[in-house]
Amino acid sequence: MYPASLSKLMDELSRLPGIGPKSAQRIALFMVKRGPQDAQRLAEALLAAAANTKRCRECFSLSEEDLCGVCANAGRDHSVICVVEEPRDVLAFERGMSFRGLYHVLGGVISPMDGIGPEQLHLGELLNRLRGDTVKEVILATSSTIEGEATATYLAKLIAPAGVNISRLATGVPVGGDLDYVDEVTLSRALDGRYRVT
């Protein structure tokens, strides 16, 4: 019922994550209303990002260079590797600026339900990075979900022979979190992990 090229754009937009048919229609009509310059700008940004973004050859985080800014930075602590699921997790740490070590992006978690086994993750490359004696500690920062925990357990066993320290992020009450809104499992884990103050 809409002109063909507009329907096609709505189709393409509704393939994007979090965009339903209604949002796709809204965005397509917006783009048509704004005119060709805006469409051109967005199209160019899309093509440039897809063409220029690749994976860092060391940590598999996103980068426009062979080696990402973190791996290439001699000022970072190269003795600690923080293992995360996806590139977005690297950003979450970098926003806080509290971690000064390196990263390793797995590219997912082990999830038999989705058909993802250990062989689909960048595990061999992680083991390679543990050769030599530069790395002293590996922090397993996968999510606190069932798959994330299972992946961390699997990784801990896999890495153990390398003889490095292996740690996991603390579980507990979020800073600024109202106890009333914290679920009971988190609360019980926070109790287990309590620390003495005097």
Added chain:
Amino acid sequence: MYPASLSKLMDELSRLPGIGPKSAQRIALFMVKRGPQDAQRLAEALLAAAANTKRCRECFSLSEEDLCGVCANAGRDHSVICVVEEPRDVLAFERGMSFRGLYHVLGGVISPMDGIGPEQLHLGELLNRLRGDTVKEVILATSSTIEGEATATYLAKLIAPAGVNISRLATGVPVGGDLDYVDEVTLSRALDGRYRVT
């Protein structure tokens, strides 16, 4: 913190209606993960839609031709014009297939708050279409909002000298609507507009 071209894409995406920074990040990472072919397809759809979609010269609905499919269709009832705010309203009627007349898209509503006066709407073009004696009725199908009602009142006065019938969509309880969920203003209007069944 992300590669420059990826940050640029997130910036562009977050200008779209209904897309916040978090959705923009999600979509950008998805596009990068899917690779250049997908980005190319979306970019082409964007450019084609922006380049090929124009306004019908009669009714200002969206079309790839000078005259849209509705206006060009001799099988439609050319004696009734349904006046709507935006092209998406035309689609809403066309989905139902219950209206067989023509449309006229105003391009908005009179809204002093947003600085939109009658001169920004396609009103002169509507009056032109009422010349001659083809058109017998104008249905004012602007929204049932304050601005929509005010625009309808303004239009009714403007069109009156043309001597055509002027109508407005019925206000009432939506089909399938639970009375419990219908607001009191709608309910009171539905009461006012009640009709005899026996």
